[in-house]
Amino acid sequence: MNYVPLPRAVVPIVAVATVVLLAWVGWESILFPEAFWAPGDLSQYHASVARCVHCHEPFQGPSSVKCQACHYKEDFAARSEPTVRDHHLRVIDQRKTCVACHTEHRGMLAEITTGVLPVSKTPSEVDE
Amino acid sequence: MNPVFLRLLIVGGLTLFAVVGVLLFEAILTPITILSFGRTPQGQVTGWIGLAVILLVFGYPIRKRTHQNRRWPHRWLQIHMVAGVVGPLIIILHAGVLHMHAVVPILAMVAMGIVALSGLIGQHVHYLAFQTLYTKRHELERQSVSPEEVETGLLDTAAREKMFRVWQMIHAPMTLLFIALVALHVIGALYFGGLYSP
Structure with missing residues (x-):
């Protein structure tokens, strides 16, 4: 069976989305750490x-x-x-x-x- | 009723029943006076078990990519499907939806739900794709092509089938986001809670 990879645009888009997500979490963690990490x-x-x-x-x-x-x-x-x-x-x-x-x-x-x-x-x- | 739609209804109903059952079980396990189940040592172990089961799902995509000249890894797909349902159910027990507070684990839970749900839908996408290929099989066999070449030709076509490709562009990227969020949650829990919680 030949494995058919995802379209080439998908990987960069997902990589950018992940970086944006991590940056947002990092920034908001500084401002609102309890809301982002605390169990209560x-x-x-x-x-x-x-x-x-x-x-x-x-x-x-x-x-x-x-x-x-x-x-x-x-x-x-x-x-x-x-x-x-x-x-x-x-x-x-x-x-x-x-x-x-x-x-x-x-x-x-x-x-x-x-x-x-x-x-x-x-x-x-x-x-x- | 269309057999595929009926199957989708049954699978959806069973999934909903399983999720509600797990949530009820978690509510029973939660000590009312002290902590939610996920904050107890047993709850944390449950989280690790759920993560281990979820990691089993990656056996199938890794196998597909590293053994391209071999037959389709059907057994690994079965492990992928079972672990893709059981793992999230264990995580729901660990999290206990009613006790969630922090944004990072909530996002990880949402991503897990999207991946698991898309996986359940993907079973039906695969079924529809192969149903379409059934007629193509007969065409190839009528052309006196060898059985091995028939299988290879069908699987190649299935991988390129449009519906399957659209579904794959949702399921695979969401999995990557889910991995990133799980890593954040695990690192955060260890950072604030400690590597060992008594």
């Missing part, structure tokens, strides 16, 4: 985050180190309720990942905390 809108809690790299490490996903740029130990110590403070200080010390309990990009009104805080022991329970 950021929640109200992170509405002020301007750029993806504020939270995402390239090819590593959401980085706990980047979370701590805003949610650091002193901030938890100063502003959080005791249960929340103790839990997060422990998580930071143990270098656990934030995304195990917190999930973003589920929409403006979504709650980002999906995990459950462990019940804190009272001082008498700790002594026992």
